[in-house]
Amino acid sequence: KKLPPGPTALPLIGNIPQLVYHAWRNKGIVPAFEYFRKTYGNVFTIWLGPFPHISIADFDTNYEVFVKNGNHYKDRLLAPIFEHCNESHGLVFANGEIWAEMRRFTLLTFRNMGVGRDIHEDRVLEEIDGRCAELDATAVDGKVVVNHGEFFELMVGSMINSLLVGKRFEEHNKPEFFHIRHLLHELNKYFTIFDMILPVWILKKFFPHRYQRTKEGMDEIANYVGRIAEKRFEDMKSGKYIVDEENPKDFVDAFLAKMEKENKNGGHPAYTMKSLKFVLSDLWSAGHDTTATTLTSAFNQFANHPEVVKKIRTELMKITNNGSRPLSLQDRTETHYLYATIAEVQRHASILNVNFWKVSDGPTKINGYELDSGEILTAQVSALHANEDIFKNPKEFNPDRFLQNEKLISQLIPFGLGKRSCVGENIAKTNLYLMIGNLLLRYDIQPHGKLPSTEEILPYSSAKVPDTSVKLEFVKL
Numbered sequence: 001k002k003l004p005p006g007p008t009a010l011p012l013i014g015n016i017p018q019l020v021y022h023a024w025r026n027k028g029i030v031p032a033f034e035y036f037r038k039t040y041g042n043v044f045t046i047w048l049g050p051f052p053h054i055s056i057a058d059f060d061t062n063y064e065v066f067v068k069n070g071n072h073y074k075d076r077l078l079a080p081i082f083e084h085c086n087e088s089h090g091l092v093f094a095n096g097e098i099w100a101e102m103r104r105f106t107l108l109t110f111r112n113m114g115v116g117r118d119i120h121e122d123r124v125l126e127e128i129d130g131r132c133a134e135l136d137a138t139a140v141d142g143k144v145v146v147n148h149g150e151f152f153e154l155m156v157g158s159m160i161n162s163l164l165v166g167k168r169f170e171e172h173n174k175p176e177f178f179h180i181r182h183l184l185h186e187l188n189k190y191f192t193i194f195d196m197i198l199p200v201w202i203l204k205k206f207f208p209h210r211y212q213r214t215k216e217g218m219d220e221i222a223n224y225v226g227r228i229a230e231k232r233f234e235d236m237k238s239g240k241y242i243v244d245e246e247n248p249k250d251f252v253d254a255f256l257a258k259m260e261k262e263n264k265n266g267g268h269p270a271y272t273m274k275s276l277k278f279v280l281s282d283l284w285s286a287g288h289d290t291t292a293t294t295l296t297s298a299f300n301q302f303a304n305h306p307e308v309v310k311k312i313r314t315e316l317m318k319i320t321n322n323g324s325r326p327l328s329l330q331d332r333t334e335t336h337y338l339y340a341t342i343a344e345v346q347r348h349a350s351i352l353n354v355n356f357w358k359v360s361d362g363p364t365k366i367n368g369y370e371l372d373s374g375e376i377l378t379a380q381v382s383a384l385h386a387n388e389d390i391f392k393n394p395k396e397f398n399p400d401r402f403l404q405n406e407k408l409i410s411q412l413i414p415f416g417l418g419k420r421s422c423v424g425e426n427i428a429k430t431n432l433y434l435m436i437g438n439l440l441l442r443y444d445i446q447p448h449g450k451l452p453s454t455e456e457i458l459p460y461s462s463a464k465v466p467d468t469s470v471k472l473e474f475v476k477l
């Protein structure tokens with residue numbers, strides 16, 4: 001069988017030695033992928049053990065495969081450990097009819113809750129006001145030293161918690177947030193390419209500590225959000241809580257209303273409390289780290305590139321009448337430079353070093369290669385964003401590249417594409433736009449001592465981690 005080109009694979013271990021060598025030599029997984037791309041072309045095969053994995057690192061082929069022929073690539077290759085922990089439920093680590101129904105329901109619910117429109121904007125602006133008030137209360141001569149990684153995690157976590165279970169994180173419940181945050185950080189340590197491919201029994205037998213930490217972390221996050229939903233369900237049954245079906249206050253309300261309806265009519269089996277628990281925990285984890293990481297990367301870039309901040313601010317001041325009102329989603333068509341900057345931030349931040357793999361469910365053809373059913377492949381988003389044939393001088397932070405070539409923006413796919421693309425894309429875009437824009441309207445960003453690095457901290461991990469070892473100064477304008 002002919003697969004797209006790649007390094008010569010050894011029996012059983014495949015290309016693992018070459019992957020390790022090139023990752024070590026090029027100082028990271030993404031530069032290793034870039035090496036393979038340059039050597040073998042935009043579509044290349046890496047054998048992880050005895051299984052070939054096909055990476056696609058250009059936009060056109062990805063579009064052809066995952067959008068035009070998307071129906072063949074609905075199934076994700078599930079990392080055994082995560083499938084085991086989520087008991088095949090939820091959105092991220094599940095396939096099949098329950099996943100499909102939950103995805104449809106989630107997208108519809110977000111749309112009904114006004115995501116990307118005014119109602120959602122109010123929620124985000126309320127969150128920004130709340131967090132900035134806390135900062136301002138500790139300012140000395142208009143200046144606050146901010147642990148920006150933590151600040152963005154709290155702001156995003158609070159926003160998502162409010163959207164999902166109706167609760168912001170304020171003084172009284174902040175410890176709950178810090179507990180979840182700690183668990184998420186622990187989980188990140190075990191999110192390597194090897195943890196993702198090892199069968200559960202091997203992890204349990206040979207790496208019991210890794211297995212235990214992953215399982216406990218995932219269970220605890222699911223139980224935290226699950227408990228709130230469970231309590232509301234009990235109150236609903238006893239008549240203490242009434243869900244307004246037409247006007248749900250959060251995701252849990254919308255789900256409970258739908259579950260009641262479906263159960264009455266003997267409807268879809270996906271509407272159970274177990275399903276809700278795992279969908280909530282997936283939305284929480286997938287939505288939190290990704291957005292917070294992107295914001296942290298953005299502000300690390302801003303500290304290193306004051307000229308970019310200056311240009312954004314000039315644009316924003318003009319539109320908001322010298323900052324006399326907050327930046328709103330309605331301003332989106334006027335803020336070309338801010339848009340270009342967010343695109344460049346997302347290109348650099350590309351939060352998944354290794355994107356989730358998909359499995360084809362029928363014979364397909366990619367770039368002239370006839371592939372069997374069951375082939376493993378992915379839009380290798382990070383490699384695509386570092387592809388120097390598309391993005392010249394990819395290491396450079398240069399928002400202007402998107403203004404000089406307006407078509408370039410369509411080559412950027414930070415949220416993936418096709419049937420398994422990000423369900424939180426509109427939430428994330430709203431958050432990034434309003435949070436970055438409104439913070440830069442309020443504060444100037446300065447390094448506190450050493451400049452933060454814009455290199456990633458764990459280049460061998462599956463997910464990117466930005467530098468949070470130094471703090472920033474937010475100086476009130």
Ligand code: HEM
Pocket residue numbers: 091092103160282283284286287288290291294351352355356379381414415416417419420421422423424425427428
């Ligand atoms: C800057 C922020 C974000 C980025 C860069 C991002 C990126 C991604 C990417 C690359 C994927 C995988 C696509 C694939 O498999 O090809 C994904 C999936 C997903 N994202 Fe996001 N995401 C962000 C924010 C969010 C938010 C705010 C939420 C929810 C509140 C969310 C929920 C999800 C879920 C549930 C999936 C799995 C979807 C499925 O398999 O059907 N994400 N995201």
